[in-house]
Amino acid sequence: MPKLTIDGNEYEVAAGRTILQAIDDLGLLMNGVDIPHYCWHPKLTIDGSCRLCQVEIEGMPKLQIACNTPVSDGMKVHTQTERVQKARRGVMELLLINHPLDCPICDQAGECKLQDYAFEYGVAGARTREPRRPAKKSVDLGPTILFDQERCILCRRCVRFCREISHTGELGVFNRGDESLLETFPGIPLDNPYSMNVADICPVGALTTKDFRFKIRVWFTDDVESVCNQCARGCNIVASRSNNKIYRFVPRRNDAVNDTWMCDHGRMSYKLNAQGRISSARVDQKPVSSAFAAARAGELVRAARASGGRVVGVASPFSSNEELEAFRDFLAELGAGAARFAVPHGDSDEILIEAEKAPNAAGCRALGMQESSDSLGHAELAIVLGHTTHAAAFADVRRVILVDSHESALSARADVVLPARTFLEESGHFTNVDGVVQRFNPVVEPNFEALSEREALDEIRKAAAAPPASET
Amino acid sequence: MLKEPFVKNYLSEHYGSDSFRTLEGYEDAGGFAGIKKALAQTPEEVTEQVKASGLRGRGGAGFATGLKWSFMPKQSDRMKVIVINGDESEPGSFKDRMIMERGPFQILEGILIGAWAMGAKRSYVYVRGEYREPIRALEAAVEELRAKKYLGKACFGKKGFEHDIVIHSGAGAYICGEETGLLESLEGKKGQPRKKPPFPAQHGAFGLPTTVNNVETFAHVPYILEKGVEWFRSRGTEKSPGTTLFGVSGHVERPGLFELPLGTPLREVLGLAGGVRGGRRLKGVMPGGLSMPILPPSELDVGMAEELLAPRGSHLGTGGVMVMDETTCMVRVACVTSYFFRDESCGQCTQCREGTGWLHKLCEKIEQGRGSAEDLSLLVDVPSVMEGQTICAFADAAAWPIQGLLKHFRADFQAHIDEKKCPFSESFEL
Numbered sequence: 001m002p003k004l005t006i007d008g009n010e011y012e013v014a015a016g017r018t019i020l021q022a023i024d025d026l027g028l029l030m031n032g033v034d035i036p037h038y039c040w041h042p043k044l045t046i047d048g049s050c051r052l053c054q055v056e057i058e059g060m061p062k063l064q065i066a067c068n069t070p071v072s073d074g075m076k077v078h079t080q081t082e083r084v085q086k087a088r089r090g091v092m093e094l095l096l097i098n099h100p101l102d103c104p105i106c107d108q109a110g111e112c113k114l115q116d117y118a119f120e121y122g123v124a125g126a127r128t129r130e131p132r133r134p135a136k137k138s139v140d141l142g143p144t145i146l147f148d149q150e151r152c153i154l155c156r157r158c159v160r161f162c163r164e165i166s167h168t169g170e171l172g173v174f175n176r177g178d179e180s181l182l183e184t185f186p187g188i189p190l191d192n193p194y195s196m197n198v199a200d201i202c203p204v205g206a207l208t209t210k211d212f213r214f215k216i217r218v219w220f221t222d223d224v225e226s227v228c229n230q231c232a233r234g235c236n237i238v239a240s241r242s243n244n245k246i247y248r249f250v251p252r253r254n255d256a257v258n259d260t261w262m263c264d265h266g267r268m269s270y271k272l273n274a275q276g277r278i279s280s281a282r283v284d285q286k287p288v289s290s291a292f293a294a295a296r297a298g299e300l301v302r303a304a305r306a307s308g309g310r311v312v313g314v315a316s317p318f319s320s321n322e323e324l325e326a327f328r329d330f331l332a333e334l335g336a337g338a339a340r341f342a343v344p345h346g347d348s349d350e351i352l353i354e355a356e357k358a359p360n361a362a363g364c365r366a367l368g369m370q371e372s373s374d375s376l377g378h379a380e381l382a383i384v385l386g387h388t389t390h391a392a393a394f395a396d397v398r399r400v401i402l403v404d405s406h407e408s409a410l411s412a413r414a415d416v417v418l419p420a421r422t423f424l425e426e427s428g429h430f431t432n433v434d435g436v437v438q439r440f441n442p443v444v445e446p447n448f449e450a451l452s453e454r455e456a457l458d459e460i461r462k463a464a465a466a467p468p469a470s471e472t
Numbered sequence: 473m474l475k476e477p478f479v480k481n482y483l484s485e486h487y488g489s490d491s492f493r494t495l496e497g498y499e500d501a502g503g504f505a506g507i508k509k510a511l512a513q514t515p516e517e518v519t520e521q522v523k524a525s526g527l528r529g530r531g532g533a534g535f536a537t538g539l540k541w542s543f544m545p546k547q548s549d550r551m552k553v554i555v556i557n558g559d560e561s562e563p564g565s566f567k568d569r570m571i572m573e574r575g576p577f578q579i580l581e582g583i584l585i586g587a588w589a590m591g592a593k594r595s596y597v598y599v600r601g602e603y604r605e606p607i608r609a610l611e612a613a614v615e616e617l618r619a620k621k622y623l624g625k626a627c628f629g630k631k632g633f634e635h636d637i638v639i640h641s642g643a644g645a646y647i648c649g650e651e652t653g654l655l656e657s658l659e660g661k662k663g664q665p666r667k668k669p670p671f672p673a674q675h676g677a678f679g680l681p682t683t684v685n686n687v688e689t690f691a692h693v694p695y696i697l698e699k700g701v702e703w704f705r706s707r708g709t710e711k712s713p714g715t716t717l718f719g720v721s722g723h724v725e726r727p728g729l730f731e732l733p734l735g736t737p738l739r740e741v742l743g744l745a746g747g748v749r750g751g752r753r754l755k756g757v758m759p760g761g762l763s764m765p766i767l768p769p770s771e772l773d774v775g776m777a778e779e780l781l782a783p784r785g786s787h788l789g790t791g792g793v794m795v796m797d798e799t800t801c802m803v804r805v806a807c808v809t810s811y812f813f814r815d816e817s818c819g820q821c822t823q824c825r826e827g828t829g830w831l832h833k834l835c836e837k838i839e840q841g842r843g844s845a846e847d848l849s850l851l852v853d854v855p856s857v858m859e860g861q862t863i864c865a866f867a868d869a870a871a872w873p874i875q876g877l878l879k880h881f882r883a884d885f886q887a888h889i890d891e892k893k894c895p896f897s898e899s900f901e902l
Contacts, residue, residue, distance in 0.1 A: 047667075047820075048667035048863060049667075049820040049821050049822070049863065050821075051822050051862060054861060062860050063860070065667075070669065086857065087857065087861055089857075090823065090857025090861075091822050091823065091857070093857075094822050094826035094827055094830070095822055097826055097830055130833040130834075133829070153822075154822075176645075176816070177814055177817035177819045177828060177829065178814065178817070178819065178828065178829030180819035
């Protein structure tokens with residue numbers, strides 16, 4: 001393994017990597033080893049055009065760009081010399097001569113690399129008195145993205161993303177020199193299942209999502225690490241929240257799962273948390289307290305056992321591993337046999353989107369649950385934990401106890417409905433399509449009484465064990 | 473267009489003759505002696521001779537040709553390719569045009585020698601789009617070579633020596649004369665230089681191992697093979713042997729081409745061009761095309777070779793000598809120069825894209841009498857963060873002439889600022 005020395009610190013790095021790649025491999029880039037950069041991105045091809053990552057390498061007369069210079073054994077790199085600092089100041093000054101000073105009305109402010117690096121590596125004053133390059137504001141690139149041409153620093157990350165990752169190639173840089181402009185090709189809008197990633201990788205406020213734009217200043221939000229639940233891929237995300245409200249999902253890097261990307265559908269699924277919620281317990285479709293509903297559920301369990309009728313458990317691939325385990329144990333206590341589960345399916349691609357439209361089918365399988373969307377057949381009682389989309393399977397089931405967060409065809413007919421928390425309201429783990437177990441954390445609190453699925457099971461268990469309460 | 477240079481040497485000896493443009497006429501004049509000698513030797517021996525000759529690339533950078541050839545992988549399961557740069561986009565340079573028009577077979581013979589030495593099966597001659605006549609001349613020459621089976625499965629009857637030559641028309645961009653910008657353009661892409669590594673010898677045209685040489689460079693090669701290294705080295709300087717076609721333009725009595733040994737004093741070149749027009753006094757000379765720093769009259773005794781010009785603060789470039797007399801406003805020169813480079817920057821690298829635009833705005837401001845002392849100091853600072861920091865040498869080419877003009881003619885700039893107008897003429901806008 002080649003040894004690379006940066007500012008006197010020696011690192012062992014993988015062979016065949018460039019300086020920036022090697023530092024990124026070690027997890028140290030801008031995190032101990034600071035080499036500012038714009039056009040370089042760990043998951044895109046090397047462009048080498050922003051020239052901000054120039055460093056001094058012993059034995060080389062000119063400054064070299066760290067993104068494209070292969071590491072050789074014994075290479076000694078300096079990132080803080082006067083020459084390097086002058087070069088960085090030069091790049092920052094030149095990037096700003098045509099960049100509008102509209103940070104106060106720019107939605108990127110607060111998470112803008114141009115702001116950050118200008119502060120860190122640039123100079124405070126502007127020396128240019130010339131008019132800036134005229135360009136268009138608020139260009140509609142497609143259904144998801146608005147483009148501010150004035151703010152674009154032409155790093156071309158978005159261009160490479162559309163060519164190399166989404167394979168759709170909608171974007172290009174047109175014209176030359178300081179008249180270069182990012183645009184979509186004529187008649188081809190930026191419209192692909194991954195389009196909103198370009199806003200994440202845009203280092204400045206040029207590309208913003210129509211959805212998040214101007215909703216909130218980013219410094220009023222805090223970020224919670226979580227996992228997307230819209231398919232079996234389980235893309236790592238951060239959820240930005242403020243005042244108990246989720247404002248967006250953005251992908252979080254995980255090279256084993258989603259690199260640095262996520263699909264637009266998953267990104268927009270933050271809205272689902274507040275939509276179609278079961279906000280109150282129900283018995284016979286009439287609102288009741290959760291305690292009353294749990295008691296009624298207990299009665300149904302007792303009655304079913306007394307009658308000797310068949311009791312089935314139906315699990316959900318939307319539940320966490322912890323919930324699934326609790327359900328398995330609960331069913332074992334009842335002597336009800338292994339739970340069934342059914343997975344909704346949809347389109348898939350070769351990039352991230354999986355056909356299984358649930359985050360934890362692998363978790364269900366790992367616990368020995370039976371995958372089936374067939375009819376449950378005749379049964380006295382079905383206990384359903386978590387969201388299920390296969391209501392038709394319950395046609396011949398006499399009684400249904402449902403613990404779920406969202407309304408469905410099944411919640412409309414269940415005898416007892418208990419409102420549950422979503423994965424964004426508690427913690428747990430999902431197992432993704434490749435068997436990677438991933439943690440999610442609570443982001444918001446429901447603004448109504450909702451139980452975690454485990455709490456709901458405990459309540460039903462208690463109620464089922466209690467002696468029959470005198471009817472009042 | 474001139475049919476032949478005013479001063480001739482081995483390269484342009486027959487440029488006055490129309491028959492030299494035909495295969496028959498070329499052979500009658502002694503053509504193909506070089507390739508025939510080369511084919512009697514091993515490829516390594518040929519490369520060694522080119523190395524020993526000291527031939528330097530005539531496209532502007534002056535890189536050692538034999539050394540460049542030796543960068544090509546010896547063994548390769550991929551086809552090896554030669555690309556010939558006939559884009560001649562440097563303002564002030566017009567020598568390649570004449571060589572392509574008047575001596576197309578010299579270039580093609582040189583290419584075939586290179587192909588033998590490097591084991592290349594295919595060549596692409598990339599010719600500036602506006603050069604319709606050179607393209608016609610080269611295409612006709614290639615057709616004749618094919619018909620005579622000097623080109624094809626067994627060139628010159630040599631078994632196993634397969635080669636074909638493609639003439640490709642550019643579409644008119646300065647940057648497509650840059651080695652890798654040319655390769656992108658050849659592949660049908662936007663002309664934007666490539667970052668290195670990888671270098672063309674590993675990953676060049678269409679991803680194949682590639683050597684890129686200027687057309688004039690190849691035109692010299694047959695003479696090295698035919699007449700020998702010593703003969704070649706008897707002209708020019710120790711470090712820059714041979715002749716070149718100096719193109720003299722601007723304020724001289726007799727602008728045109730002059731084939732002279734490298735190292736010829738600049739004063740002699742100007743003398744051959746009839747001196748400054750109308751008996752006026754010389755103000756400055758750009759010795760190597762628009763992108764090379766200007767020299768003041770005090771430097772006239774410098775020899776026209778890279779190793780002699782570099783210590784004097786300029787470069788040989790393409791040998792396009794641009795002469796300016798005392799009526800020239802050097803701020804206007806800076807203005808026109810910076811406009812050109814602003815217009816031609818490909819726009820990839822930050823310093824070049826933004827720096828060329830800023831330089832032009834500053835020069836225009838000063839020329840129009842709106843400049844300040846602060847603008848003058850920016851004209852020093854901005855080029856200093858442009859040169860040597862970009863993917864290709866374009867930013868250097870944009871920075872150097874401004875630096876040169878400011879170094880030698882600061883008084884012109886200061887006068888514009890002090891008088892708040894151009895002392896030479898009415899202000900103008902481009």
